[in-house]
Amino acid sequence: MPSGTILVADDDAAIRTVLNQALSRAGYTVRLTSNAATLWRWVSSGDGDLVITDVVMPDENIFDVLPRMKKLRPDLPVIVMSAQNTFMTAIRASEKGAYEYLPKPFDLKELIGIVGRALEEPKMVRKVEGEDLSEGMPLVGRSPAMQDIYRVLARLMQTDLTVMINGESGTGKELVARALHDYGKRRNGPFVAINMAAIPRDLIEAELFGHEKGAFTGAQNRSSGRFEQADGGTLFLDEIGDMPMEAQTRLLRVLQQGEYTTVGGRTPIKTDVRIVAATNKDLRNLINQGLFREDLYFRLNVVPIRLPPLRERVEDIGDLVRHFFTMAEKEGLPPKQLDQSALNQLRRYRWPGNVRELENLVRRLAALYPQDVISEGLLEQELNQPTVSPLEEDGSETINLSGSVERYLNGYFENYGDALPPPGLYHRILREVEYPLISAALAATRGNQIKAAELLGVNRNTLRKKIRDLEIQVMRSSR
Structure with missing residues (x-):
């Protein structure tokens, strides 16, 4: 008793x-x-x-x-x-x-x-x-699913246990990784992130472990890798399911022995990093296909954390919207809020892009509309607005942005007289356009970055940098 x-x-x-x-x-x-x-x-x-x-x-x-x-x-x-x-x-x-x-x-x-x-x-x-x-507030939400995550994170803060974060694209996997670092015992060390899907497969080993001069064509100088850069801190391996087999073998050695060698090097280098990995793929399925090492999976999956998609925690949408509007206001945009009917509409939406899609929507509402209170009718336009207009006579496509920008400016002047909107309109609109545009191009080419760059009319290296900066998840081409 x-x-x-x-x-x-x-x-x-x-x-x-x-x-x-x-x-x-x-x-x-x-x-x-x-x-x-x-x-x-x-x-x-x-x-x-x-x-x-x-x-x-x-x-x-x-x-x-x-x-x-x-x-x-x-x-x-x-x-x-x-x-x-x-x-x-x-x-x-x-x-x-x-x-x-x-x-x-x-x-x-x-x-x-x-x-x-x-x-x-x-x-x-x-x-x-x-x-x-x-x-x-690095993480936002009061739903039972998020409460479970908070409690797990709180227990992990003062440990160096390896963590595997699983969740759909846009659920906030890097935010969780950063929270583990920023509030853990390694907070004074570096936080280094690398996205496996955004780096050419033949360069991943050099990116992770560094390389010696002459190790491969183009290696004119010695270069440090992410492990060296993250020493004493946290290394976040995003989209770990896209790591090629050769790099998986090297990573397993690091986890087993705490040391690695650079590409082209022979001297073992001791490392002191905490590993946090993340994926939106089913690693078990990849193991069955022979695309992911089972022994590496068990080394990485010491503490698994599943991030729920936004459709499974719709009760958090109100808190998230207020949080994103506050962020936009700190960036110089006018204060905004949703009326109850608009909030209910957001809770009914399926959110295929998860929290990232919601953040982009809120920033767009804050940047392009003069209304202080966002109504259901205005949201309806945004959630169903086509991105591309019909074909022109010469067969080219035109992106329908000018009308939205013109409506925004006209409405702003009607409400605020001759006062100009907050500075930075160009970059705000560019940010809202680039993510869906690049995502659509990658989806159309099934993740083939060469074809996507050609479709967009940009340099391949420019596209890679945009993918990395915008944290766009890339589906590997099956063609």
Whole structure:
């Protein structure tokens, strides 16, 4: 039968009652309080075997009390609850030394299970970080799916475990990788990202591991690779499923032995990097096809994280829209918001491009429309607006942008008199055009970058740079 005294602190009487009943039925002795001062008095007196507490209390924020608790009683497990279900809340709970973080509303069975594990585990002194974290929000969303991700990330911050992020294009895989780095123990080291799909296959090994002078045609000087550049920090291997077999073998050696050789080199080089990999492909399927090493998969897939597509977390769309509008406003654009009918319309949309598609839409709304409140009718135009007009008499195609820009400028002057729009209109429009244009060209050529560059009428190297800068996912050609 479980035993122990649980200290519960929450200013909500209903939550105190529910927790008292559930914990008492499970066999624990329960003491209840509605303020942080009483909780601190109990803890400082040596009472209780475990604490369950809300973050925002009437007299003090628990994150200000938690470091004192951990310093006085480092073996006391503290479970933190909060209705402020953000990524930063989960991270702060972990940084301040909490045993576990639970978003409200929580599952009582899950809570009882966590209490049991916390009391049964060997007593361990947990490091408490005194550093205050930035208010910046690298990840946005309060859905249950995102709460699960926040909790996993919080547990991983002070480890060097290899992480595999799986998710559709546009779900934010690099954001998760950056969060692991920026809020982890390697935050003072470099974060280096490489997209396997954006680099010619015959150059990937040189990009990763560097090369010696004369190693291959065109190698006129020694060049450092991404492993060398990321030493002491984090290396993000995006679209790992596009890595050729030869490079996979080299990468496996690094993961097994912690060292590598440059292309054309013979001397082993020690490396100290944390690996975070990502893919939008089914690596198991690639293994069955003989395109991906199974032993490398197990080395990379130590901690798997699945990012849900936006259609599986539509309850986050409101938070995301507000976040992207705020970002646009900081860039000098006028403040905007959606009316309820427009927000409902966004929640019904399927979002094939996921969060990236939503961000592009919001930026376009902020840049091209003078209205302060975006209506459902205006959104309807954007979500269904064709990109290309019918063929001209000479057979060429014309992109229908001039009408949109003209409507935007005319509407802006009607609302704001002779005042000019915020500077940077050219680059804002260019950004909105380039991503769908290049994506469409790559889709039409099935990922063949040579043919896509020819279709677009740009240099192949220019196209590669655009793909990298815009983080466009490239499907490999099957032709």
